[in-house]
Amino acid sequence: MNIPEAPDFLFLVDLKKAADTEVWDGEGEFSWEEFKDRLSTHDIRHAKDGAGFMPVLMKPEQECVLLYPKKEGSKPHHRGDVNIEAITSLVIDLDQPGVLEKAESVFSGYEYLVYSTHNFTKDQPWKYRMVVRLMEPILVDNWPLCFEALKTRIELDPSCCNPSRFYYYPSHNKNSEIDPVKFHKRGSPISLEQILSLAGDKEALLRQDRPIKYRLTSRTNQVKSINHFSGKSVSRYDAVADEIDMSWATMSERHKFAIDTYRLAGSNHNLALSITAREIAKMGPKVDLKSTLLFAFQVANVEGARGLESGNTMAELPGMIIDGMLKYAPEAYEKFEKEHGSSLENWLNGLVRWASISYTTENLPGKPSEKTTMGNYDRDLKTRQNETKTEYEVLKERHKPYLRDFIKTGDIKTLVKLVLQHELKAAQPKYPEIAKALVNYQIGYQSAVLHKPSIEGWTAIQQDVESLKRLFSDKHVDADPQKITFARSAFLIESMTRIPQEVVPKKSDEPTPA
Structure with a gap:
């Protein structure tokens, strides 16, 4: 079918x-x-x-x-x-x-x-x-x-x-x-x-007095409009400035959610899709596709383990852009189709190839020249991910909805409860892998989202461990008590193994005052 x-x-x-x-x-x-x-x-x-x-x-x-x-x-x-x-x-x-x-x-x-x-x-x-x-x-x-x-x-x-x-x-x-x-x-x-x-x-x-308006997706020969206070019908994108701020700082703020998600989930496809779609939807026919693509390639280079040129994302980008224009800004499609005619897709392919070659030499204003440094604990995260990459990627993909909420709220307790609730349903849960994933999520949030220095980040993780270990009970997680106990032990072992000794509170030798 x-x-x-x-x-x-x-x-x-x-x-x-x-x-x-x-x-x-x-x-x-x-x-x-x-x-x-x-x-x-x-x-x-x-x-x-x-x-x-x-x-x-x-x-x-x-x-x-x-x-x-x-x-x-x-x-x-x-x-x-x-x-x-x-x-x-x-x-x-x-x-x-x-x-x-x-x-x-x-x-x-x-x-x-x-x-x-x-x-x-x-x-x-x-x-x-x-x-x-x-x-x-x-x-x-x-x-x-x-x-x-x-x-x-x-x-x-x-x-x-x-x-x-x-x-x-x-x-x-x-x-x-x-x-x-x-x-x-x-x-x-x-x-x-x-x-x-x-x-x-x-x-x-x-026959009701509700005429059907044209759809966002297909009738590209009609331009969406809004009513101006003068009573005239004007394009909705007339309110967008002719010169759009495409600086690194502004673009990073505009696409903060997509970048934060990419830092944890690492999907090149979703990063490219999110950045191009948001720019098209917000800027319409005034979208700067050249700078948008340059920004997407540079984000992947700065924040990711591999560039957008790896995998199928480059081949998919022209289709993503055309699809985004047809569905969310027909005016943009109309403009670029007039300019390039039947060669529109070829032109977009050329633009993508240019961005893939130029992103290391052509910079948006204010772009950092080197990869972001996230501290020793970020290197530890990448090392651990590489050790068990296949299993970690499987878990991360499964936990993507929870991670999306975690990025926005920073609520580690809810993340841990949701992950445990999901993973402990299995007949034979993979306790060490679950524990590694939970610690990796904490490291990723402290480093990639909050940008904390190494010691400060590890200190926050150490403090979280003290409160998180209380969540491992059937009061908070609806699962077999024995599975919860095993998961708790694996989590504490993984946390204590990873957290540097210098941030672990030392027990005092002096007696506690009465």
Whole structure:
């Protein structure tokens, strides 16, 4: 079966909890596989509140309306329907008996995931969330029509139609007396037209006073516009300065999340995809592709173990750029197609080759001339990774969703609990490898994210060990107590072996005062 091609990545806004309004801290691009992995593991906890996401593409920050909460003392923010550009995944809450089965029938043949929500209990074994993969982002103006179409086939809560709605990542109540549920069905991504076709009376639906706006992805001959205060329709990218700051410092700040993720996960493909997509989405036809590619190659050289020229990333880059323009900035595609015509892909290939050759001699303003020095403990990390590279890479890939959250929050306790929860489900856990990975994650965070000098970083890790060892109990980890004990021993041995003696607190020979 030929499955239609969907975007390689999607925009999401990751939030730490339901009340979190820091949308710009959480905005990022995820591959579908990464997103799917994140939705495949339940966090076992008592409280419902926790990390979640908004499946949306935000408008450019300079276009957003500042919202002022009614609650006294709350900060103004941009988290609201008015600031949403498009919906990037179709998320449906299924809260009534029998609705899951009906939804599965409606979306038969399409790709989706289902996971039980925190309210899923022995008494309410029908609380689910379905996430359907989209062929393309749905412009927010088209969302009401989509919701109306879905309502004709599935029982939906009308209060859940707001585009900026927050959804919890999978969590499970520890007292539910029932196992959590999750499953994935392969199929085709669903398009706007296919969603509208689900309506019992599509023609009546389309007669509503809600004209369908063109899509982000395909109608490249139409240019997205916004209404100026004068009443004229102007390009949304008119607000972008003609001269964009492409200095190393500014670019590093603009792509901080992608760089921090790369330091821990090391995926050349995801680094290149994230940097090019973000620049295209934010700058549109004013994007400086030459400097963007130069920056991506230089980041990989400064922060990674191998350059972008290794593997398949160079061959994939022209397609990534064209795909990003078609999906998020048709104006950019129109501009470059006019300039290069049918030779556009060849021109992009040449630009990528130029960047791969020139990144060591052509510098962005303010770029450091040498690889970043991260201290002795970073060298120790690379040595250990090389010793057990295959196993470490497997674990790191499996823990990627947890590491993504860890990079943003620095919450090592949550990371350790999630890793243990995941790994101790195995019949025969690999305790030494799990322990090495946990210590490596600490080293990576202290060195690559916080940029701490060696002794200062090791001191922080030593202090973390003292508090982390208390997490190795069945009070915090839902696993076999014997497995938890073995994991704790392996973690303490690995930590004590790696931490330099000069930062380990010395026991005093003098008696403790009464």
